[in-house]
Amino acid sequence: MIPFESYRQFEHLLIEHLNIMYATALRLTGFKEGAEDLVQESSLKAFRKFGQLRDVNKAKGWFLQILLNTFRDRYRKKKRKAEVVYVELTEELVAFASIKAYDQEKIFNYLVEGEVQGALSKLPSEFRSVVILCDLQDCSYQEIADILQCPLGTVASRLFRGRELLREYLEGYVKNRGLLELNDFE
Secondary structure (H helix, E strand, C coil): CCCHHHHHHHHHHHHHHHHHHHHHHHHHHCCHHHHHHHHHHHHHHHHHCHHHCCCHHHHHHHHHHHHHHHHHHHHHHHHHCCCCCCCCCCHHHHHHHCCCCCCHHHHHHHHHHHHHHHHHHHCCHHHHHHHHHHHHCCCCHHHHHHHHCCCHHHHHHHHHHHHHHHHHHHHHHHHHCCCCCCCCCC
């Protein structure tokens, strides 16, 4: 039986790192419900393995490592089983499509974020994890190496290759919309 003090310590650490876990899960899954499920499942796994955490100063990396492993396990299962998704044209979608110059900045940000999320989801998981941890969650190379259990050089090369792939995926989008001059992107 786990002592009450351990429950309180786990709860405190989880609450402290819940925002970064959710933000990472949202970037990995691409949608709110998937992120919530991933965080919930990861939190339960972390609770079961709480006795394995040796240094509370490394709790952030420990929680993120469990989250990424849980995501990878789910991804492998989904890869084996094809999923069919039906999209219904709702009133909200029709209304959104009919907006003219109402709030261009908000719409622009929504579309760009969607395009970036789409590009992130195209990245192979080993690159996506490193890019998300470094560029979106501000983890250091050492923290990422600890989370992914790989050498620093591997982190650096995956980050470089992931950013290059993102650049390739987004290059056409940026150029087609005139967001940058052709030579600005190179």
